[in-house]
Amino acid sequence: MVRNNRITNNIRRLRFENGEMSQQELANRAECTRQTIIAIEAGKYVPSLSLAFKLSRVFGTNVEDVFKYDE
Amino acid sequence: MVRNNRITNNIRRLRFENGEMSQQELANRAECTRQTIIAIEAGKYVPSLSLAFKLSRVFGTNVEDVFKYDE
């Protein structure tokens, strides 16, 4: 029932702003797989809250700096 | 693979701080079901990022004011 996902993310940009971090390294540090990073960057789906927290911490930011919710 | 969910939430407290909002009203406003609210408050599972955004907006706050990630 949680539809209307108007959630975007800045992961691709954040990776490059953080030393051109590769998808693989981000996946390692966020403890997920590279395919998950690819899918999220491609907008195929929105990650879990857990993964969103981990990703934001890798970049030293908080969730809302990485993911935008268009209301 | 995204394990170690050390994510807690303040929903119960926020409901009461916002006019003793009932679970049903919160569910309506966040566009989910009452059972989902119960389960999240009880710590049975962590919501999706979409629902986390919606819940935080109902309370006029951001995601990290509602959900805490213990790293």
Added chain:
DNA sequence: ACAATAAGTTAATTATATGTTACATATAGT
């Protein structure tokens, strides 16, 4: 005593995020 509301429990089902594996392509370095 009765009705209405809020909250909880349980079980069954559906939807989706994530993992796994395999294969393809482009680029940089040697």
Added chain:
DNA sequence: ACTATATGTAACATATAATTAACTTATTGT
């Protein structure tokens, strides 16, 4: 030319978020 690395796609499997429904309990109001 060869190798390594980064990125992408696709199919399938699994774990879990989320829905729905039925029933229960407690509280409040009339």
